[in-house]
Amino acid sequence: MSTTLLLLVIEIIGTIAFAISGIRLAAAKRFDWFGAYVVGLVTAIGGGTLRDILLDAPPFWMVNSWYVSVTGLSLLWVILFRKQLVRLNSTFFIFDTIGLGLFVVIGIQKTLMFGYPMWVAIIMGTITGALGGVIRDILINEVPLIFRKDVYATACIAGGLIYWLALETGMSPAVQQISCAMTVIIVRLLAAKYKWQIPELAKQENEENNNNVRNE
Amino acid sequence: MSTTLLLLVIEIIGTIAFAISGIRLAAAKRFDWFGAYVVGLVTAIGGGTLRDILLDAPPFWMVNSWYVSVTGLSLLWVILFRKQLVRLNSTFFIFDTIGLGLFVVIGIQKTLMFGYPMWVAIIMGTITGALGGVIRDILINEVPLIFRKDVYATACIAGGLIYWLALETGMSPAVQQISCAMTVIIVRLLAAKYKWQIPELAKQENEENNNNVRNE
Amino acid sequence: MSTTLLLLVIEIIGTIAFAISGIRLAAAKRFDWFGAYVVGLVTAIGGGTLRDILLDAPPFWMVNSWYVSVTGLSLLWVILFRKQLVRLNSTFFIFDTIGLGLFVVIGIQKTLMFGYPMWVAIIMGTITGALGGVIRDILINEVPLIFRKDVYATACIAGGLIYWLALETGMSPAVQQISCAMTVIIVRLLAAKYKWQIPELAKQENEENNNNVRNE
Numbered sequence: 001m002s003t004t005l006l007l008l009v010i011e012i013i014g015t016i017a018f019a020i021s022g023i024r025l026a027a028a029k030r031f032d033w034f035g036a037y038v039v040g041l042v043t044a045i046g047g048g049t050l051r052d053i054l055l056d057a058p059p060f061w062m063v064n065s066w067y068v069s070v071t072g073l074s075l076l077w078v079i080l081f082r083k084q085l086v087r088l089n090s091t092f093f094i095f096d097t098i099g100l101g102l103f104v105v106i107g108i109q110k111t112l113m114f115g116y117p118m119w120v121a122i123i124m125g126t127i128t129g130a131l132g133g134v135i136r137d138i139l140i141n142e143v144p145l146i147f148r149k150d151v152y153a154t155a156c157i158a159g160g161l162i163y164w165l166a167l168e169t170g171m172s173p174a175v176q177q178i179s180c181a182m183t184v185i186i187v188r189l190l191a192a193k194y195k196w197q198i199p200e201l202a203k204q205e206n207e208e209n210n211n212n213v214r215n216e
Numbered sequence: 217m218s219t220t221l222l223l224l225v226i227e228i229i230g231t232i233a234f235a236i237s238g239i240r241l242a243a244a245k246r247f248d249w250f251g252a253y254v255v256g257l258v259t260a261i262g263g264g265t266l267r268d269i270l271l272d273a274p275p276f277w278m279v280n281s282w283y284v285s286v287t288g289l290s291l292l293w294v295i296l297f298r299k300q301l302v303r304l305n306s307t308f309f310i311f312d313t314i315g316l317g318l319f320v321v322i323g324i325q326k327t328l329m330f331g332y333p334m335w336v337a338i339i340m341g342t343i344t345g346a347l348g349g350v351i352r353d354i355l356i357n358e359v360p361l362i363f364r365k366d367v368y369a370t371a372c373i374a375g376g377l378i379y380w381l382a383l384e385t386g387m388s389p390a391v392q393q394i395s396c397a398m399t400v401i402i403v404r405l406l407a408a409k410y411k412w413q414i415p416e417l418a419k420q421e422n423e424e425n426n427n428n429v430r431n432e
Numbered sequence: 433m434s435t436t437l438l439l440l441v442i443e444i445i446g447t448i449a450f451a452i453s454g455i456r457l458a459a460a461k462r463f464d465w466f467g468a469y470v471v472g473l474v475t476a477i478g479g480g481t482l483r484d485i486l487l488d489a490p491p492f493w494m495v496n497s498w499y500v501s502v503t504g505l506s507l508l509w510v511i512l513f514r515k516q517l518v519r520l521n522s523t524f525f526i527f528d529t530i531g532l533g534l535f536v537v538i539g540i541q542k543t544l545m546f547g548y549p550m551w552v553a554i555i556m557g558t559i560t561g562a563l564g565g566v567i568r569d570i571l572i573n574e575v576p577l578i579f580r581k582d583v584y585a586t587a588c589i590a591g592g593l594i595y596w597l598a599l600e601t602g603m604s605p606a607v608q609q610i611s612c613a614m615t616v617i618i619v620r621l622l623a624a625k626y627k628w629q630i631p632e633l634a635k636q637e638n639e640e641n642n643n644n645v646r647n648e
Contacts, residue, residue, distance in 0.1 A: 023417070029359065030417075031363045031364060031416070031417065032414040032415060032416050032417070033415060033416075033417065034362075034363065034414050035360075035362070036363075036417050039363070053270070054481075056272070056488070056490070058272070062270065062336050065335055079417065082417070117497075120494050123500070139363070143461060144467070147458070147463045147466065147468075147471070153470075154466055198464035198465050199465055200459075200462055200464050201459035201462075201463065201464070201465065201511065242579070246580065246633075247580060248579065248581075248631060248632050248633070249633065250578075250586055251576070251579025252579075252633050254585075269485060269486070281551055284555070354570060355576060357573065
């Protein structure tokens, strides 16, 4: 019972962190309040929504109103305390990371519940955690950041693999979930601290020509 | 019976207005006929399609062929009478607005039919009316306009709230729907006339830095 | 049996060709390995995924793991043999075109299997073949190329119309499918050879003003 409550609190904090990241990026693009709200909401629920569509489940935010309201409160908070938010950047980063860990676990559990194999569950866990930010970047017309600084999504995959390992080695569900979330959180924190980067694909001189060839 | 016919006529006019708005923006980006058709079609049916996916209903345009054909006629019309269209801008604006009012009502009704609460129905009504334009702007690689000049979507929400009020106060379905559509139409017309704008979120000096912090 | 095997081989080759086209365009945008993988995967499975969502079918790649793994091998191949790939451009173009023909047939068959009329099946066949490239272009923040050089999608539609003709004239399923695929392939090859282009919609001088009018 108190565990359920704890998880709910973490999920709300994570949702707020995701929503605020979207709202602030929208503000940087001079969006108005409505645009900022939509971008914040999509950042917070976009990943889980595609997951539920792919699983053919009713979208989670349509059966529980607090995701929509918490995003509204996040917007209000940003409007009122905008100037102070900069000081809280590292706090947001922590909350965002904790939320990410939980969202990955939620995505994996739900996918396994629907009878899909673990490799699908890992993809769904990653989508749950990372896709919201991709849609956010598309809405503000930027190249999705995780495709260039992607330890964000890689942390989700790492967590998923640990979940798999714990499952295969017959660990208890609690251990599976906690080890998964902790892996996501630790990998992302270390990646941020030590500026880990996935290698780039070297650009060919005449890449553009190739594209034209490809598309003509 | 004559009401059904009237609604069908309004829906067709609204679909044409939405499609033409997409076709003309695509033309401004030098899209070819096919690209313009796709952008026009997506502008007209995109919102209702996501609504139906989220409701797990068969997409409305897949069970009735006239949306696809009416968009084709709209393209033909633009190709033939392009030069004259500028004179019709205010007419298009009226049709676009009337169509918007109807689409919001359709989205709300369908969502309530599926047993969802009113707050979900209002979101679905807004998605039905406004999302097509967002996908249109993504396809032409522009920042979605309604996030900066958003009285468009706000009018949908206002209409939804009036629908709710009429429902709670036990008005007849006809009154609920007409008051909703009229609210959408009037709010949007007034917003255009008096250049209403939702306030912007002030940009912080070091916003970009924050983003980097967030994403590293 | 050997036919099934042949079709599987063609589908794998087509998937690789689609994935590599996405991976190379991502590389041109300096995406890292993860970003390139995602863009490659979305290019390969994006069209079929939307088709399955619209048909309310389980997404094809979630019930068969080889699409995800073949994309991984494609990424590995690009990483290792990047420099040599330029020489293979025409080969990729052939594979990409053969894959396109097959994907259109698969999309049409599956849609008819779900009991939809032929006009829906042609749209679904085109979505199966062409949408992956559109999502790819949105992810790399470019205007979708097929909207300006669209014989790609037009070839899918042409193939769909031939399928319809073969169906109406009582041809055997094999003939329907082969004639459809061959049409897609031949039309695209001829379009590339003779640089066929669909006409553009002439831009009006004051288009931008119109847009503003439309959106205020």
